[in-house]
Amino acid sequence: MKILMVLMGLEIGGAETHVAELSAELVRRGNQVHIASNGGVYVDEIEKNGVIHHKLPLHSKRPNCMVSSYLGLRKLIKEEKFDIVHAHARIPAFICSKLHKKFKFRFITTAHWVFKTNFILKHIANWGEQSIAVSNDIKKYLNDSYNYPLEKVSVTINGIDTNKFSPSTDFSDIKSEFNLEENKRRIVYVSRMDVDRSAVAFNLLNITTKLYKKYPDLDVIIVGGGNDYQRLCKCAKEVNDQVGFDLVKTTGARTDINKFVASGNLFIGVSRAALEAMSAKKPVIIAGNEGYIGTFDQSKNDISIKTNFCCRGCEMPTDEKLFDDICYIFDSGKADEMAEFNRNYILDNYSVSRMTDDYESAYVTLLDKDPFKKNDILISGYYGFENTGDDSLLKAIIDNLRKEKSNVTITVLSKTPEITSNLYNVKSINRLNLFKIIHLLKRTRLLISGGGSLLQDVTSQKSYAYYSLIIKLALRYGTKVMIYANGIGPLINERTRNDCKNILNKVNAITLRDEDSFDEIKKLGVTNKFSVTADPAFSLKCDDDFDIGINEKYFTVSLRKWKSLSDDFEEKIAEICRKIKEKYGYIPVFVPLQNWMDLPICKSIAQRCDGIVTDNFKNANQLLKYIKNSEFTIGMRLHSLIYAFSMNVPVIALSYDPKIDSTVKMWNCCKSIDINSINIDTVMAEVEHIIKNRDVISNRIDVTTNIMREKNNADAKTAIKLINY
Numbered sequence: 001m002k003i004l005m006v007l008m009g010l011e012i013g014g015a016e017t018h019v020a021e022l023s024a025e026l027v028r029r030g031n032q033v034h035i036a037s038n039g040g041v042y043v044d045e046i047e048k049n050g051v052i053h054h055k056l057p058l059h060s061k062r063p064n065c066m067v068s069s070y071l072g073l074r075k076l077i078k079e080e081k082f083d084i085v086h087a088h089a090r091i092p093a094f095i096c097s098k099l100h101k102k103f104k105f106r107f108i109t110t111a112h113w114v115f116k117t118n119f120i121l122k123h124i125a126n127w128g129e130q131s132i133a134v135s136n137d138i139k140k141y142l143n144d145s146y147n148y149p150l151e152k153v154s155v156t157i158n159g160i161d162t163n164k165f166s167p168s169t170d171f172s173d174i175k176s177e178f179n180l181e182e183n184k185r186r187i188v189y190v191s192r193m194d195v196d197r198s199a200v201a202f203n204l205l206n207i208t209t210k211l212y213k214k215y216p217d218l219d220v221i222i223v224g225g226g227n228d229y230q231r232l233c234k235c236a237k238e239v240n241d242q243v244g245f246d247l248v249k250t251t252g253a254r255t256d257i258n259k260f261v262a263s264g265n266l267f268i269g270v271s272r273a274a275l276e277a278m279s280a281k282k283p284v285i286i287a288g289n290e291g292y293i294g295t296f297d298q299s300k301n302d303i304s305i306k307t308n309f310c311c312r313g314c315e316m317p318t319d320e321k322l323f324d325d326i327c328y329i330f331d332s333g334k335a336d337e338m339a340e341f342n343r344n345y346i347l348d349n350y351s352v353s354r355m356t357d358d359y360e361s362a363y364v365t366l367l368d369k370d371p372f373k374k375n376d377i378l379i380s381g382y383y384g385f386e387n388t389g390d391d392s393l394l395k396a397i398i399d400n401l402r403k404e405k406s407n408v409t410i411t412v413l414s415k416t417p418e419i420t421s422n423l424y425n426v427k428s429i430n431r432l433n434l435f436k437i438i439h440l441l442k443r444t445r446l447l448i449s450g451g452g453s454l455l456q457d458v459t460s461q462k463s464y465a466y467y468s469l470i471i472k473l474a475l476r477y478g479t480k481v482m483i484y485a486n487g488i489g490p491l492i493n494e495r496t497r498n499d500c501k502n503i504l505n506k507v508n509a510i511t512l513r514d515e516d517s518f519d520e521i522k523k524l525g526v527t528n529k530f531s532v533t534a535d536p537a538f539s540l541k542c543d544d545d546f547d548i549g550i551n552e553k554y555f556t557v558s559l560r561k562w563k564s565l566s567d568d569f570e571e572k573i574a575e576i577c578r579k580i581k582e583k584y585g586y587i588p589v590f591v592p593l594q595n596w597m598d599l600p601i602c603k604s605i606a607q608r609c610d611g612i613v614t615d616n617f618k619n620a621n622q623l624l625k626y627i628k629n630s631e632f633t634i635g636m637r638l639h640s641l642i643y644a645f646s647m648n649v650p651v652i653a654l655s656y657d658p659k660i661d662s663t664v665k666m667w668n669c670c671k672s673i674d675i676n677s678i679n680i681d682t683v684m685a686e687v688e689h690i691i692k693n694r695d696v697i698s699n700r701i702d703v704t705t706n707i708m709r710e711k712n713n714a715d716a717k718t719a720i721k722l723i724n725y
Contacts, residue, residue, distance in 0.1 A: 004033075004086065006095075007037045007058065008091060009038040009039060011040035011042070015112035018110075021161050021355075022352070024046065024051065034051070034054060036072070036073060038056065039053070041253055056068065069095050084366065084367070085099075087128065108128045109127045117146070127142060131153045132155070134308055135305070154361075154435055158271065160275050161279075165277075167280055167339075171260070174259045178249050185218050186266070187218070188261055190224055190273040191288070193225055193228050193232055194228055196289055198232060200287045203319050203322050204220065207326075212243055214327070215330060221249045221250075223254055225252040226253075266335070270309060271288070278350075279342075279343060279347075283338035284342060286304060286309055287321075288310060290307075290314075292311055292321055293307075293311050294321065295325045376405075376408045376445050377408060377445065378446070381450050382454070384417065386594060386595060388617075389638065389639030395424060397484065397716075404717055404720040408723070411427040412429075449470065449484065452487065453488070456487070458489075471503055480722050481506075482507065482509040483504065483510040486510075487659050488520045497524055504530075505526055511533040511715050513532070514659065533711035536712055537646065538708040539709055540643075543619075546622040550629070553631055554612075557634045558592075559590070560598050566676060569675065576680055579680070590605065590614070591614060595615055627643045630649060631691070632651065634652045636660075638663060641653055648702045649701075650670055652670065652686050
């Protein structure tokens with residue numbers, strides 16, 4: 001797409017940074033982006049990122065500037081023929097609206113803030129064919145203040161470049177420039193220093209001397225420029241004169257905000273600046289002219305989101321509140337914990353990629369020309385979470401579909417769409433981007449709800465709500481639906497059970513991966529046809545060329561965190577591993593299937609039994625090599641068992657969920673042990689049985705596994721048949 005961003009200027013500010021980050025990401029995705037503005041400190045940065053800048057006096061309401069901007073934009077739009085013209089403030093939106101009537105380009109706006117509205121502004125303001133608000137309260141503001149229809153407003157986030165704002169950012173140049181000393185307790189405050197934005201900077205200066213008396217290693221940096229900057233500098237000088245050295249450093253307007261943020265131990269600010277500091281793994285106090293939220297943690301999540309981290313409507317900041325919160329962060333011993341939470345919070349909720357997904361979705365909807373127009377299949381599941389088990393299902397489903405139809409077009413819903421797209425050579429969109437999902441479903445022949453136990457409420461009601469919503473949307477927009485080799489249940493809530501029954505009676509095909517899911521559907525009273533096939537992972541092939549680097553005999557162990565693990569669970573497993581090693585000489589090799597969840601428990605137990613923890617495999621095909629060469633597998637993760645069965649390797653299953661028991665029961669040649677009743681002697685007896693009878697057990701596994709592979713092919717055939725009719 002060819003996109004023109006129109007905004008007042010590119011000086012320091014939240015909206016300006018928002019546009020700069022969005023434009024850079026759009027360029028990285030292959031779009032051509034132009035920006036028209038009065039210019040400013042960010043011009044060099046956006047041009048380095050491949051954005052073309054056009055200087056026009058869009059910052060002023062003076063008649064001569066308005067006319068000049070109108071004529072400049074008219075010439076630009078006429079010559080460049082943009083697909084989208086995107087305005088980011090009231091003046092640019094007003095001028096673009098006049099041009100829109102003549103040139104008929106697609107016109108969209110973003111509302112970044114709430115401003116005072118008078119009678120004239122209310123009637124001359126134009127928010128385009130569609131608008132995007134950066135928070136829900138701004139969406140409400142558009143409706144309340146301008147009577148702009150809510151159905152035309154979507155909501156996005158203030159996306160943060162998590163690589164730029166990172167705990168590893170090098171700030172050595174500003175360290176030299178501002179003579180920043182090592183081992184200082186440094187507070188960093190960032191804001192535009194205008195009269196209507198700078199109040200908390202003065203709150204901070206009011207308490208700096210008091211803080212210095214309590215913390216002699218204190219250092220304060222105030223970053224930002226504006227119409228109140230000179231008054232700020234005067235106040236900072238008074239503080240410095242009082243203590244006799246430059247305790248407070250003022251920088252003026254800067255574009256290298258990330259370096260100042262990285263240099264600090266504590267950050268104070270609002271809106272985008274606060275999110276950037278959180279991304280840089282800093283404890284944050286959210287405070288600004290419009291209110292005070294204070295130290296950010298999980299308890300402040302709702303109010304922060306509600307106000308877009310701007311504190312609108314909150315209690316006002318005071319010197320005392322700020323002093324108390326600073327002392328709490330410095331003295332509580334929780335600063336590192338807060339910082340870690342903040343970084344993960346941004347990675348999960350406020351990435352630039354997610355923000356850009358929202359905008360691309362809005363653009364595509366507006367243009368009514370969809371690159372996925374001929375999409376055959378949309379796949380929904382637990383994908384993009386770095387879970388080897390679930391991602392292996394996705395690969396298996398895609399491979400099986402392509403065997404049946406080599407040119408099938410596939411799109412996948414993923415938490416990390418770019419990674420998923422690159423790994424599996426498919427199109428991928430963010431699994432939370434409902435606008436784009438709806439737009440795509442209207443142009444898709446078949447939704448596959450595939451892989452894992454998606455329709456269940458034992459993990460959480462939210463999980464069921466999400467996957468059932470995707471199915472309901474597909475049904476609503478006339479897209480065929482296949483429940484592809486799923487585990488169904490457990491379903492505990494009666495309302496959920498009724499809802500699931502209604503959904504399953506409306507879909508076009510249902511295949512299940514185990515008999516227990518078959519029984520669960522019968523209990524629900526589903527009248528639609530359904531059959532038991534197999535987990536897609538049975539069709540995966542082992543990467544025999546992959547070097548695992550282990551020459552001794554070994555057994556594999558797959559574990560995960562779980563809410564009901566007993567206090568002695570880890571010690572029991574470690575004792576079992578020690579006994580196996582002592583008696584048979586087999587080395588325990590721990591294979592985490594989802595690193596962030598599995599690695600800690602695997603490492604903890606491995607240390608107690610002198611085992612090996614390996615996470616060097618890049619995909620399930622390489623992991624299969626570890627399983628294939630092992631003597632047996634002790635597995636808690638479902639897919640560690642499925643991988644073992646697919647390689648004809650005996651297993652001892654540690655059951656934490658009915659799906660484990662159901663899978664083991666289908667082979668009827670291996671033991672399943674409840675995680676809450678592990679008996680070391682019982683496990684050792686099963687190990688001895690496996691070692692003495694390994695060939696017999698492997699042959700029995702092979703018979704059932706071959707049947708499962710044939711059933712995998714049947715699933716893909718059913719899916720392709722659905723898109724052909």
